[in-house]
Amino acid sequence: MNTMRPITPVKPALARNFSLVLSLVMLAVLSACTLGPDYKGPPDSAPHAVQSGRFVRADDAAMRKAAPLNEWWLGLADPELNELVRHALDANPNLNIARARLQQSRAALNLEQANGMPSTGASALAGHARLPPFTDGGSATSVNLYSVGFDASWEVDIFGGHKRSVQAAQASAQAAEATLADVQVSLAAEVANAYINLRDRQQRIALGEQSVGMQEEMIRLTEQRLARGTASSLDLIRLQNQLDATRADIVPLRADLESYLNQLATLAGEEPGALDAQLNTASPLPLPPAQVQVGDPASLLRHRPDIRAAERTLAADTAKIGQAxxxxxxxxKLFGVIGLGGTHPSDLTKLDDFSTVLAPMLSWNFLDFGRNTARVNQAEEVRNEAEMKYRQTVLEALRDAEDSLSRFRHGRVTVATLARTKASADRALTLVQQRYRAGTTTLIDVLDTTRQQVSAEQNLLQAEANLTRSFVAIQKALGLGWSS
Structure with missing residues (x-):
């Protein structure tokens, strides 16, 4: 049987090949450059707002220029609301979707970083071959082959394409992190608004039921007066009509109440109805603190998550131009192979008798009929779109902050005015009821005064709910309510 030995390369030739490859690598590294524009930060989208600091009026005692509280719902001093927000931030499905997307973006970053490292592999072969005779009268030849080898490949980042891809992936991961924070901000505000609406409806239902009880008592007294001849049937009909109208007003409030209970359960990641037993008992409407802490426009631009997400998207799209x-x-690309082998298994142990292959490969698709140029143009326009979106996000954020602060400022004045109106209506109702019992006024006056008092109390309750919602809007506009 013929025996085949592995071919041993000549040592000087191996040294020359290694020197050649090393020279090529050094040349590529020394001549490497990073193409595409370097990201220099976001554009200055609102210089006048940042310079003027318009968020706090000098004559406004309700606003205080100080660092706001990130867990702003604690300022409403409602333990039930605190628990609902905490539960939602732990279990809300939309929040978990944003968390999953963040993990995806981080995995993509790890993949891009790993792509810059060499790719290595190993292979092993054990084979038997039977060759036919090469001459007439010759005999067949059998050959056994054994080999073990390692290979590696590495693409040299000559023009910085991989560096730009890592930059883009890193910025995209940071944008996903900011998006997760933005979902947290919106979720906390949505839970608070649903809770405020729930307590508002409970208070209005209680107020309506109180009015129903008062009107039923007036109907009973009027029936007694009718029996004695001191009241007319018209008075009784008017009272009954007013009672029916008050009862009808309560029906849509109960429908709203059930809807807000279901909304809070869904926001907390529960089935509709899961929180009914916990929240069915009426509680007072939470009111904002006496002073609201606000920062300046510059801190808003740094803190608000949707602005940070837009800025990181702009950075990622800028890096993608360099990729293109x-x-x-x-x-x-550099390829390398180291192998051991022969016709006997023992040949695999001869470490001084191995074969090597070192090969650089240069490729250039220079005749692409404008495809790469089109990709570069496309990347540049995507980057321009991202810059315009960033500018729009900044302007909308500043407008949200200004509008919410303005609504809160004027809402406090409205609450104070309606509180005085309700106090006057309470005093008027007490006086007219005393005069009615004394027989010096008519039932129509009592009904009219009662209607005014109920309307004043409802208006005050609605104004207080709007004021608390404005407080929530301020916190959302300032980008508060998220954590790492």
């Missing part, structure tokens, strides 16, 4: 630029130029 690098694809227009040559790329270099």
């Amino acid at each position: 630029e690098a694809a227009r130029y040559p790329s270099m």
Whole structure:
């Protein structure tokens, strides 16, 4: 049987090949450059707002220029609301979706970083071959082959395409993190608003039921007076009509109440109805603190998550221009193979008798009929779109902050005015009821005064709910309510 030995390369030739490859690598590294524009930060989208600091009026005692509280719902001093927000931030499905997307973006970053490292592999072969005779009268030849080898490949980042891809992936991961924070901000505000609406409806239902009880008592007294001849049937009909109208007003309030109970359960990641037993008992409407802490426009631009997400998206799209630029130029890959083998298993142990292959490969798709140029143009326009979106996000954020602060400022005045109106209506109702019992006024006056008092109390309750909602809007506009 013929025996085949592995071919041993000549040592000087191996040294020359290694020197050649090393020289090529050094040349590529020394001549490497990073194509595409470097990201220099976001554009200055609102210089006048940042310079003027319009958020706090000098004559406004309700606003205080100080660092706001990130867990702003604690300022409403409602333990039930605190528990609902905490539960929602732990179990809300939309929040978990944003968390999953953040993990995806981080995995994509890890993948891009790993792509810059060499790719290595190993292979092993054990084979038997039977060759036919090469001459007439010769005999067949059998050959056994054994080999073990390691291979590696590495693409040299000559023009910075991989560096730009890592930059883009890193910025995208940071944008996903900011998006998660933005979902937290919106979720906390949505839970608070649903809770405020729930307590508002409970108070209005209680107020309506109180009015129903008072009107039923007036109907009973009027029936007695009718029996004695001191009241007319018209008075009784008017009272009954007013009672029916008050009862009808309560029906949509109960429908709203059930809807807000279901909304809070869903926001907390529970089935509709899961929180009914916990929240069915009426509680007072939470009111905002006497002073609201606000920062300045510059801190808003740094803190608000949707602005940070837009800025990181702009950074990612800027880096992608460099990726597209690098694809227009040559790329270099280095391949290497080290192997041991022969016709006997013992040949695998001869470490001084191995074969090597070192090969650089240069490729350049220079005739692409404008494809890469089109990709670069496309990347540049995507980046321009991201910049315009960032500017729009900043302007909308500043407008949200200004509008919510204005509504809160004027809402306090409205509450104070309606509180005085209700106090006057309470005093008027007490006086007219005394005069009615004394027989010096008519039932129509009592009904009219009662209607005014109920209307004043309802208006005050609605104004207080709007004021608390404005407080929530301020916190959302300032980008508060998120955590790492």
